[in-house]
Amino acid sequence: MIVIDNLVKYYGSFLAVDQISFEVRKGEILGFLGPNGAGKTTTMKIITGYMPPSAGNVYVDGMSVTEHSLDIRKKIGYLPEHNALYPDMGIMEYLQFIMDAREIPKDKQSKQMQYAIEVCGLTDVLSKNIGELSKGYKQRVGLAQALIHNPDILILDEPTVGLDPNQIIEIRNLIKKIGEEKTVILSTHILPEVEVTCDRVVIINKGKIAAIGTTDDLQKTFKGNDKIEIILKDKIDESIKEKIQKIDGILNITSHNTEEDQSIIKIEVEKGKDPRYDIFQFIVQEKLPLLELKREQISLEDIFRELTVQENLNN
Amino acid sequence: MNFKTIIAIYKKELKSYFYSATAYVVNVLFLLIIGWFFTATLFINGGEATMRPVYSYVPLLFLFFIPAITMKTIAEEKKSNTFELLVTMPINDIEIILGKFFAALTLVLISVLLTFIYVITLSMFGDVDTGEIIGGYLGLIFMASAYISLGIFASSLTDNQIVAFIIAFIFAFFFFIINKITLFLPVGLSRFFEYISIDYHFSNISKGIIDSRDIIYYLSITVLGLYFANFVLESRKND
Numbered sequence: 027m028i029v030i031d032n033l034v035k036y037y038g039s040f041l042a043v044d045q046i047s048f049e050v051r052k053g054e055i056l057g058f059l060g061p062n063g064a065g066k067t068t069t070m071k072i073i074t075g076y077m078p079p080s081a082g083n084v085y086v087d088g089m090s091v092t093e094h095s096l097d098i099r100k101k102i103g104y105l106p107e108h109n110a111l112y113p114d115m116g117i118m119e120y121l122q123f124i125m126d127a128r129e130i131p132k133d134k135q136s137k138q139m140q141y142a143i144e145v146c147g148l149t150d151v152l153s154k155n156i157g158e159l160s161k162g163y164k165q166r167v168g169l170a171q172a173l174i175h176n177p178d179i180l181i182l183d184e185p186t187v188g189l190d191p192n193q194i195i196e197i198r199n200l201i202k203k204i205g206e207e208k209t210v211i212l213s214t215h216i217l218p219e220v221e222v223t224c225d226r227v228v229i230i231n232k233g234k235i236a237a238i239g240t241t242d243d244l245q246k247t248f249k250g251n252d253k254i255e256i257i258l259k260d261k262i263d264e265s266i267k268e269k270i271q272k273i274d275g276i277l278n279i280t281s282h283n284t285e286e287d288q289s290i291i292k293i294e295v296e297k298g299k300d301p302r303y304d305i306f307q308f309i310v311q312e313k314l315p316l317l318e319l320k321r322e323q324i325s326l327e328d329i330f331r332e333l334t335v336q337e338n339l340n341n
Numbered sequence: 342m343n344f345k346t347i348i349a350i351y352k353k354e355l356k357s358y359f360y361s362a363t364a365y366v367v368n369v370l371f372l373l374i375i376g377w378f379f380t381a382t383l384f385i386n387g388g389e390a391t392m393r394p395v396y397s398y399v400p401l402l403f404l405f406f407i408p409a410i411t412m413k414t415i416a417e418e419k420k421s422n423t424f425e426l427l428v429t430m431p432i433n434d435i436e437i438i439l440g441k442f443f444a445a446l447t448l449v450l451i452s453v454l455l456t457f458i459y460v461i462t463l464s465m466f467g468d469v470d471t472g473e474i475i476g477g478y479l480g481l482i483f484m485a486s487a488y489i490s491l492g493i494f495a496s497s498l499t500d501n502q503i504v505a506f507i508i509a510f511i512f513a514f515f516f517f518i519i520n521k522i523t524l525f526l527p528v529g530l531s532r533f534f535e536y537i538s539i540d541y542h543f544s545n546i547s548k549g550i551i552d553s554r555d556i557i558y559y560l561s562i563t564v565l566g567l568y569f570a571n572f573v574l575e576s577r578k579n580d
Contacts, residue, residue, distance in 0.1 A: 075429055077578045096431045106429075107422075110422045110424075112423060123353045124430070126348075126352070127346055127353075127432060129431070
């Protein structure tokens with residue numbers, strides 16, 4: 027559906043996007059992940075036709091953005107990074123303007139308006155001016171604007187930024203709902219967002235692609251083992267550590283005692299093994315005063331940090 | 342060029358003038374000031390039923406009024422990020438500019454046409470020279486369109502409305518003052534400066550003499566301003 031082919035963008039002499047290539051499949055929600063300034067917004071601006079690439083190309087349904095910009099813009103709904111609204115306008119008036127500017131035929135307008143208002147849950151606030159709305163509702167109006175011409179593709183640049191936790195969950199659910207029918211590209215630097223909403227992830231750093239895949243794929247590919255953390259209400263000595271070491275699947279143990287006379291044991295686990303039950307059995311057998319036992323899976327966060335922070339240190 | 346999108350932008354823009362105080366302030370102030378000039382000159386004119394002394398103040402008034410109208414056209418869109426929204430819709434940049442241009446022109450037209458009540462007043466006391474009136478209004482419209490296009494160009498250069506106002510004022514002031522400082526210039530040059538000045542052409546037209554050279558002058562400034570504005574908007578596409 028969307029092919030990004032060796033995309034390069036310079037701002038003056040600054041290289042913002044450096045030979046990015048990936049595909050977005052029809053009907054998927056693609057998470058576009060990266061630290062601030064990684065080139066997410068730039069890539070999105072090129073796909074939406076705000077500006078052309080310096081080199082490379084983007085194809086939407088086989089059409090290139092440099093040659094068929096207007097046709098491609100018709101297929102895309104775009105929510106810019108800083109929501110683009112006219113505070114003086116009413117919600118319906120704003121959506122009406124978008125429909126007129128996008129040349130939606132008059133006979134379809136009321137149906138489309140209804141659809142966008144319904145999907146985005148704006149019915150209760152319709153009488154208000156955009157300037158009077160809360161941030162969450164403003165974001166919904168922005169989404170309604172992006173949806174109103176029923177585009178095949180939605181491009182959302184940091185749709186949840188600046189919202190409170192409840193609003194974030196609402197917008198995420200909304201995006202998921204929309205994503206059932208449409209192709210969505212969603213940029214963010216918030217990791218849980220990707221894990222929750224997206225089918226696939228592209229991690230981008232310093233204008234280059236650092237990783238592509240589903241969250242599961244990425245977790246499998248990346249080095250780093252699961253960890254188990256145990257907290258005991260007592261200090262422990264070396265002999266216990268040695269005994270734990272003998273349990274199958276354990277690579278490495280470190281422990282330290284806290285000031286409150288508790289001990290924290292960190293266990294690194296061999297890939298694909300889950301010795302939690304064995305450890306529990308051992309603790310029961312030894313009558314150790316257990317406070318906590320938990321597994322830490324390698325998270326997207328770890329992968330992200332590994333990919334982006336490490337590279338920044340190297341430079 | 343797509344007229345539907347131009348009309349969509351035009352409608353939105355015109356509405357926004359009436360939402361903010363701009364439209365009312367501009368219309369009322371314009372009417373008041375022109376009214377003052379009208380009554381002030383009415384009695385000292387030796388009983389001549391003419392609007393010419395009134396018209397002669399309009400270029401000076403436009404110098405302030407039109408930058409105030411055009412200052413937000415593009416600067417405000419840039420500031421509130423709606424510019425990105427507009428240019429990622431299937432609309433060409435020039436259509437955005439033209440929509441805004443005609444909206445501003447409409448607002449000025451309303452102001453200018455409201456002054457027609459003074460013409461009616463005048464016609465009650467004496468015979469008004471119809472040619473002069475038609476020429477005067479035609480000239481005002483052409484002059485306004487030149488000022489507006491310069492204003493939109495100025496607004497495209499910045500995302501700050503105040504800066505846009507000042508730049509537009511400087512542009513307009515240049516074309517306004519240029520024939521008034523010719524005293525200090527060599528004769529050949531002074532003719533040229535006179536030709537490019539904005540109210541030199543107006544003085545012909547307001548006498549009722551509609552000369553194609555004057556019309557061409559105003560139209561070329563208008564086209565040039567809009568062209569430059571388009572050029573500035575398109576410049577985002579350069580590396």
